[in-house]
Amino acid sequence: MIRLMVGLGNPGAEYEDTRHNAGFWWVDAAVRSLGGRLAHDRAYHGLVARINRDAGPVWLLQPLTFMNLSGKAVAPLARFFKIEPAQILVVHDELDLPPGQVKMKLGGSAAGHNGLKDIHAQLGTLDFWRLRIGIGHPGTREEVVNWVLRKPAPEQRTAIQEGIAKSIESLSLLLDGPTDKAMAAIHAKPPRPKPPRPDPLPAAPAPDLDVPPSSQETEP
Numbered sequence: 001m002i003r004l005m006v007g008l009g010n011p012g013a014e015y016e017d018t019r020h021n022a023g024f025w026w027v028d029a030a031v032r033s034l035g036g037r038l039a040h041d042r043a044y045h046g047l048v049a050r051i052n053r054d055a056g057p058v059w060l061l062q063p064l065t066f067m068n069l070s071g072k073a074v075a076p077l078a079r080f081f082k083i084e085p086a087q088i089l090v091v092h093d094e095l096d097l098p099p100g101q102v103k104m105k106l107g108g109s110a111a112g113h114n115g116l117k118d119i120h121a122q123l124g125t126l127d128f129w130r131l132r133i134g135i136g137h138p139g140t141r142e143e144v145v146n147w148v149l150r151k152p153a154p155e156q157r158t159a160i161q162e163g164i165a166k167s168i169e170s171l172s173l174l175l176d177g178p179t180d181k182a183m184a185a186i187h188a189k190p191p192r193p194k195p196p197r198p199d200p201l202p203a204a205p206a207p208d209l210d211v212p213p214s215s216q217e218t219e220p
Helices: 019-034 071-080 114-123 141-148 154-168 171-176 179-187
Strands: 004-007 039-041 046-051 058-063 088-094 102-106 129-134
Touching (some): 004 019, 004 071, 019 046, 019 088, 019 129, 019 141, 019 171, 058 071, 102 179, 129 154, 171 179
Parallel strands (some): 004 058, 004 088, 088 129
Antiparallel strands (some): 046 058, 102 129
């Protein structure tokens, strides 16, 4: 069961629509789905929404510390409300997935993601859940920084938003658990469309029963 959902990104209008802010886009969608509202909370260095549910409150967080200091926002909130690392979902952009693909996993390395690195440093563990929002890869390592800090092409942005919308459909499973069921739902591929039925063959023409007259008359 997830009690804290964190979307990673950078604050400021100049970063709002960049690939690196895919985590912010996800939290925006989750807050809308849950009927909440993000508000600035100085104690937790970010925008925070609290959603009261029957099973207990859930928090959504967008750190305003810039990506490299994301743990500065996550750790104080988690510690104050006694939220275990395994109850935290960190949503972030993922270079190794194509735009539109979303994957979930527990633990693993930070894989060079500076936001994950700082959360690891502040929590002292990597054993928190991650929701990886595919943004695609520029093809060369040298272009990665420019790639994540640029706006995606319109068709890529549409694909990313569609992937976010699909994962939001599993929000109740994330919050109510078990989390592995939410992961299975997020990873599920859409059913393949059934092939169209072949058109019926045209009916064969009726046989001609009229006997044609003979070209030569028979002698009596």
